[in-house]
Amino acid sequence: xxxxxxxxxxxxxxxxxxxxxxxxxxxxxxxxxxxxxxxxxxxxxxxxxxxxxxxxxxxxxxxxxxxxxxxxxxxxxxxxxxxxxxxxxxxxxxxxxxxxxxxxxxxxxxxxxxxxxxxxxxxxxxxxxxxxxxxxxxxxxxxxxxxxxxxxxxxxxxxxxxxxxxxxxxxxxxxxxxxxxxxxxxxxxxxxxxxxxxxxxxxxxxxxx
Amino acid sequence: xxxxxxxxxxxxxxxxxxxxxxxxxxxxxxxxxxxxxxxxxxxxxxxxxxxxxxxxxxxxxxxxxxxxxxxxxxxxxxxxxxxxxxxxxxxxxxxxxxxxxxxxxxxxxxxxxxxxxxxxxxxxxxxxxxxxxxxxxxxxxxxxxxxxxxxxxxxxxxxxxxxxxxxxxxxxxxxxxxxxxxxxxxxxxxxxxxxxxxxxxxxxxxx
Numbered sequence: 330x331x332x333x334x335x336x337x338x339x340x341x342x343x344x345x346x347x348x349x350x351x352x353x354x355x356x357x358x359x360x361x362x363x364x365x366x367x368x369x370x371x372x373x374x375x376x377x378x379x380x381x382x383x384x385x386x387x388x389x390x391x392x393x394x395x396x397x398x399x400x401x402x403x404x405x406x407x408x409x410x411x412x413x414x415x416x417x418x419x420x421x422x423x424x425x426x427x428x429x430x431x432x433x434x435x436x437x438x439x440x441x442x443x444x445x446x447x448x449x450x451x452x453x454x455x456x457x458x459x460x461x462x463x464x465x466x467x468x469x470x471x472x473x474x475x476x477x478x479x480x481x482x483x484x485x486x487x488x489x490x491x492x493x494x495x496x497x498x499x500x501x502x503x504x505x506x507x508x509x510x511x512x513x514x515x516x517x518x519x520x521x522x523x524x525x526x527x528x529x530x531x532x533x534x535x536x537x538x
Numbered sequence: 539x540x541x542x543x544x545x546x547x548x549x550x551x552x553x554x555x556x557x558x559x560x561x562x563x564x565x566x567x568x569x570x571x572x573x574x575x576x577x578x579x580x581x582x583x584x585x586x587x588x589x590x591x592x593x594x595x596x597x598x599x600x601x602x603x604x605x606x607x608x609x610x611x612x613x614x615x616x617x618x619x620x621x622x623x624x625x626x627x628x629x630x631x632x633x634x635x636x637x638x639x640x641x642x643x644x645x646x647x648x649x650x651x652x653x654x655x656x657x658x659x660x661x662x663x664x665x666x667x668x669x670x671x672x673x674x675x676x677x678x679x680x681x682x683x684x685x686x687x688x689x690x691x692x693x694x695x696x697x698x699x700x701x702x703x704x705x706x707x708x709x710x711x712x713x714x715x716x717x718x719x720x721x722x723x724x725x726x727x728x729x730x731x732x733x734x735x736x737x738x739x740x741x742x743x744x745x
Contacts, residue, residue: 485632485643492627492646499554506558507677521673 337473338364344471345369345421345448352427352470353452354478361450362423373423377451380434384408387422391415408440419446427453427467435462442469539625539655539663541576546667548575548621553671555617557678564682567614574601574618578626593626594637628663629653 341361344351353361362373372387384407385399392399392414399407422441430438441447451470459467472478507518539547552571556564581592597619605612626633630652632643645652653659 483643485645487646488627488644489646492624502558503554517676518673525669 341365341450341473342368345419345450348445348448350442350449350470351451352467352472353450354472354474355454355481356452356474356477358423358425358450358452362421365421365450370418370420371423372420375425377424377426377430377438378434380404380437381407383424384411384437387411387420388414391420404437408437411441412444415444415446417446419448421448421450423450425452425454427451428455428459430459430463430466432460432462435466439466442466539629539653539660541579543660543664543667544575544579544622544625545572546664546671547625548572548618550667550671550674551621551624552614552617553674553678555613557674557681560681561610561613562682563610564678567610567617570611570614571618571621574615575622577615577619578622589626589631589634589643590637593623593633593635595623595635625663629655 338361341351342365345365359373359375362371365371370391372390374383374386377383381404384404385396388394388399388407388411389396391411402410438449442449449470548571549568552567553564555561556567561567578592578597579588581597582588582590585591598616601612601615601619604615623633623635627635627644627646630649632645632652634641635644636642653663
């Protein structure tokens with residue numbers, strides 16, 4: 330477990346160094362943030378919105394300026410200040426709930442993403458159709474736990490009705506065979522089923538022990 | 539599902555099969571059916587991918603070929619295998635029946651109603667199977683010993699034995715069905731059906 334976790338962390342670090350954005354399905358990226366914050370300049374927030382508040386958080390981490398001062402700036406100014414102060418340092422922005430991104434916030438995140446030294450590690454957990462702009466941003470990410478996603482959203486063939494029909498036909502044949510063999514055989518089956526019903530009723534009445 | 543549930547499932551399916559077909563080799567077949575009920579999992583252990591190649595329906599082809607050598611063994615193998623596949627279809631992940639042609643899983647029930655391996659759901663399924671095994675095992679054993687073959691005659695035979703006069707040297711100790719087809723123009727035919735193989739004396743007077 331530890332080895333697999335470390336291997337994943339090494340893989341994540343390698344992907345980040347290659348300029349790859351990473352996406353997790355149904356996972357809190359805080360765990361990843363706590364492991365990577367010693368190696369990279371990292372910012373974590375749970376929700377990507379509201380965008381201005383998030384930009385203030387990021388700029389505060391980079392510049393160290395007070396939030397009261399940053400609050401006075403407009404969103405384009407904050408973005409510009411962030412990019413200027415970051416210089417050539419590599420920064421990773423972590424957030425959950427990628428699916429909550431809106432068209433307006435997308436423009437800002439796209440602008441940040443256009444910088445070579447800003448990377449994203451995000452997560453989503455709701456199977457919601459994304460609009461084209463958000464989806465184009467989503468396409469820049471690499472889904473890390475693809476197996477988990479596929480397991481939950483895999484295509485499957487439900488053969489319930491075929492199974493029901495098969496079992497029913499088999500039971501009809503069994504019943505006819507038993508019925509035609511001897512009357513007492515049906516009595517045996519009936520008696521055992523009757524005992525089963527009594528037994529189940531007693532379990533139901535008595536409750537789980 | 540766990541191996542014991544698969545074994546119980548194979549046992550139930552094989553017992554009902556022998557009961558339906560009046561197949562006589564019950565113990566021998568049960569042995570093979572139970573072994574082959576865990577065959578898919580053993581195969582997947584060897585290949586390293588669970589619910590992969592071992593759970594493919596294409597395994598039925600070699601099993602059918604075994605039928606040319608020994609039909610009883612082939613039937614037991616197929617029943618064991620099919621019971622495993624059937625029970626796995628009822629689980630959360632389903633079973634890739636057409637593997638490796640298609641990797642899609644075949645499932646049954648609503649997602650929330652499917653059986654999770656190792657949980658109480660599986661245990662209740664196991665106890666349900668065990669409950670069904672008991673009556674069908676009784677019926678299969680009775681079929682195997684030929685109890686249903688001609689029950690009315692059997693009861694008559696018991697009755698006549700109790701009324702037998704042992705002192706008489708000509709005493710009839712068993713019942714017979716005698717059909718006489720008598721025709722003056724042709725030869726006389728006498729058909730004798732023996733109910734009990736131990737009968738040594740047959741007396742026919744004035745045909």
